[in-house]
Amino acid sequence: MTRTTSPSPQPATADATRVAVSTVIFTLGRLPDSDEIGVVLPLVLRTRDPHEGQWALPGGWLDVTESLEATASRTLAETSGLAPSYLEQLYAFGAVDRSPTRVVSIVYWALIRGDEIPDHSVENVRWFDAAALPQLAFDHNEIVEYALWRLRNKVGYSRIAHGLLPGEFTLAELREVYEAILSRRLDPANFRRQVENSGTLIPTDRFRTGSHRPARLYRYNQDVELSDRGPLGART
């Protein structure tokens, strides 16, 4: 295997562990070769070894003068052009054999709305169906699988779906977000009852009009926290 010059500020030595940061960005979008809406994420084509020619999560090396979250934002922007307003730490992956040299990857994640994605395409970046990925570089299949599991769990007890919706939305729009995340249909009447009983939504006086009968717009109750970072929430 030929190693090309690395842009890393940290030399790779046999007895050292290097720290990388990768990011899982989920949004809802039309699945490739389908009319269905589902959870999609951006991946970056690797142009050098290891795993040259395979798709990988956006990311890069931790800079010694940079916080973990700043590295996540910087490497995400550099590789994919994306700049979500908020990134949450997901997990640290550190299996001994996950890379030819020892690398611990701190993984961040975020949910973004379609209107937060730049219109222009970025070289070597493509959006994939999160539930039907090809073989990715390193252990990135496992990382996405874990992130997807966390996402599906979180919709059950938090208002995480908010990250995928505009400020005001109809109950049908909210249900479609849940259906896309959970990959299954939900009964509209049951869904309405559960959401109304949860206290997380506030009805507005406005309605969505169009080809269907007008549907009331709701917004999230801002007294409920979107994330669960707790005491870490105030950190930069």
Next chain:
Amino acid sequence: MTRTTSPSPQPATADATRVAVSTVIFTLGRLPDSDEIGVVLPLVLRTRDPHEGQWALPGGWLDVTESLEATASRTLAETSGLAPSYLEQLYAFGAVDRSPTRVVSIVYWALIRGDEIPDHSVENVRWFDAAALPQLAFDHNEIVEYALWRLRNKVGYSRIAHGLLPGEFTLAELREVYEAILSRRLDPANFRRQVENSGTLIPTDRFRTGSHRPARLYRYNQDVELSDRGPLGART
């Protein structure tokens, strides 16, 4: 500042980030100078700089041939003599200025029962009230504060209190665990109703007898997962 010889397998160089692993072990115990039961954790007295003479979480450097979780178990046993059956990853702390050299600490945590703690005391280890700590080394106050916040959150939607109880227990014993974690009294009748409605407990045919009237013993419904690791649960 005099630096003593480090046992680390990784040399500290100015341009490298080193990875450490620390562990927060929570149990319930009598709080120092009090008759109250509360959440306590073991800390280790630092015997060298930086922060010589301050208390710190058990931990040590990641060995390049060892997984994160194996390092957590090894360094916990070496420093505190504790060997819990299960450790869960909590968070990676990586602020630039959290140590004189750049150190990213992957923090694991566990809940253990009193009978899992060795009888003999270990040199330089002392148990502290998690809610009333002195100034600790590095950012370890912040780490414990975050772990305590996660613990208090988790009792609301999972059967995490199970980690602090024997296989069978009375509702009063379960309530006392919740009261110790949440640092407040709970109404016995409300607590009984909520727990019975949750479906997480299974009543047994056995009773706790003693100085009070007999109280039914319950066990947790094993169909409900203790942890929320999901796809990572099967990893070693």
